[in-house]
Amino acid sequence: MLVLEHASLRDRIEDVSLQLRPGEVLALIGPNGAGKSSLLSLLSGLTMPDRGQALLGDTPLRHLSAGHLARHRAVLEQRTEVATGFTVREVIAMGSYLHGHANTTALAVALARVEGLLERRLSTLSGGETQRVLLARALAQLLGSTESERYLLLDEPTAALDIGMADGLMLQIGRIAKQHRIGVLAVVHDLNLGLRHADRVALLDRGHLVACGPTAEVMQRSRLEEVYGVRLAELIHDEHEDLRAFVPLPPHES
Numbered sequence: 001m002l003v004l005e006h007a008s009l010r011d012r013i014e015d016v017s018l019q020l021r022p023g024e025v026l027a028l029i030g031p032n033g034a035g036k037s038s039l040l041s042l043l044s045g046l047t048m049p050d051r052g053q054a055l056l057g058d059t060p061l062r063h064l065s066a067g068h069l070a071r072h073r074a075v076l077e078q079r080t081e082v083a084t085g086f087t088v089r090e091v092i093a094m095g096s097y098l099h100g101h102a103n104t105t106a107l108a109v110a111l112a113r114v115e116g117l118l119e120r121r122l123s124t125l126s127g128g129e130t131q132r133v134l135l136a137r138a139l140a141q142l143l144g145s146t147e148s149e150r151y152l153l154l155d156e157p158t159a160a161l162d163i164g165m166a167d168g169l170m171l172q173i174g175r176i177a178k179q180h181r182i183g184v185l186a187v188v189h190d191l192n193l194g195l196r197h198a199d200r201v202a203l204l205d206r207g208h209l210v211a212c213g214p215t216a217e218v219m220q221r222s223r224l225e226e227v228y229g230v231r232l233a234e235l236i237h238d239e240h241e242d243l244r245a246f247v248p249l250p251p252h253e254s
């Protein structure tokens with residue numbers, strides 16, 4: 001498991017304990033500035049906590065080398081800098097340089113649905129296409145690793161995707177998690193994507209973990225209204241009770 005134990009980071013994260021388990025999709029939600037990217041950075045070992053610990057199993061991440069970490073976890077950050085002169089094929093190959101397995105690279109390409117983009121230069125891609133290429137690179141890094149515990153940490157992987165692409169990608173991520181026993185943490189702003197695709201949800205507010213648990217338990221209307229400061233309608237499909245959605249309502253007239 002990837003674990004945070006009473007982790008704090010300056011004024012951004014306050015005493016957060018959380019576990020990411022193999023094979024699960026954990027959605028990390030919360031308002032702008034709540035600390036989601038900061039928490040992802042702690043869990044990935046890119047930032048060290050001021051207090052508390054980040055661990056892979058029993059081992060503090062600070063004791064693991066960059067190469068060791070790279071075999072266990074791949075990170076898709078919100079703002080990823082990639083030299084845009086590279087082709088898509090070259091960018092994805094960067095993900096597999098640790099192991100050089102061509103077959104897992106091909107699998108990553110197929111899973112992220114970027115087959116048609118391989119010879120294009122990154123600088124010529126749309127925002128959504130770029131996002132899928134960077135996901136393919138992260139998958140190529142992880143799928144070629146022979147480690148038994150692997151984690152994918154995604155900061156807003158669907159931010160630039162249209163509704164169909166976003167839903168399709170989350171569905172695909174869920175399948176990858178189950179099939180390959182990869183634990184996925186995905187920061188999502190679209191509550192309904194979390195509702196539909198996450199096994200568990202962690203809700204962050206001003207650096208504090210307000211709730212973490214099974215999706216339906218955490219994503220209750222009143223709790224979300226309080227944290228996000230909006231009124232919400234909860235819609236339930238006539239024929240499929242498990243198909244729910246939250247829609248913002250206009251504020252009360254004063």
Ligand SMILES: Nc1ncnc2c1ncn2[C@@H]1O[C@H](COP(=O)(O)OP(=O)(O)OP(=O)(O)O)[C@@H](O)[C@H]1O
Pocket residue numbers: 012030031032033034035036037038039
């Ligand atoms: N490098 C930094 N130095 C100082 N403060 C930072 C830094 N990065 C983030 N912050 C601040 O920490 C808080 C949490 O930021 P973070 O990016 O983790 O939130 P977030 O929940 O991911 O936000 P968003 O939904 O807007 O992407 C914010 O107030 C932000 O301004």
